[in-house]
Amino acid sequence: MIIVTVFVESDHHYQGIELSGHAGLADDYQEGQELVCSAVSALTLNMANSVEHFTEDKFEAEEDAESGLFRFRFTGDVSSDATLLMNSLVFGLQDIEEAYGEPYIKIRFKEV
Numbered sequence: 001m002i003i004v005t006v007f008v009e010s011d012h013h014y015q016g017i018e019l020s021g022h023a024g025l026a027d028d029y030q031e032g033q034e035l036v037c038s039a040v041s042a043l044t045l046n047m048a049n050s051v052e053h054f055t056e057d058k059f060e061a062e063e064d065a066e067s068g069l070f071r072f073r074f075t076g077d078v079s080s081d082a083t084l085l086m087n088s089l090v091f092g093l094q095d096i097e098e099a100y101g102e103p104y105i106k107i108r109f110k111e112v
Helices: 033-054 082-101
Strands: 001-008 014-020 061-063 069-074 105-111
Touching: 001 033, 001 082, 014 033, 014 082, 033 061, 033 069, 069 082, 082 105
Parallel strands: 001 105
Antiparallel strands: 001 014, 014 069, 061 069
């Protein structure tokens, strides 16, 4: 299962995201797991690349493909463009969670 943790400030602004795990296990194959993994990866990497390309916002990112880990955290002020990109990512991930749910993806929010 992909565990998504969205880091949010008390004023409901997203400050980062962490994803870990995979949508399914090779020894416990389930229909649709590649679709969920691909969709989550595409949305997440597109958000990070878009923040880097279209904004001046500073951030840190880390990934480990084997474990399915991806961390992204803003290190300064978050522009309105970056806010829109993060909102879009979370919206897309929530759509995937609503459509597929467990055992594929679980989203939680953590106040920072």
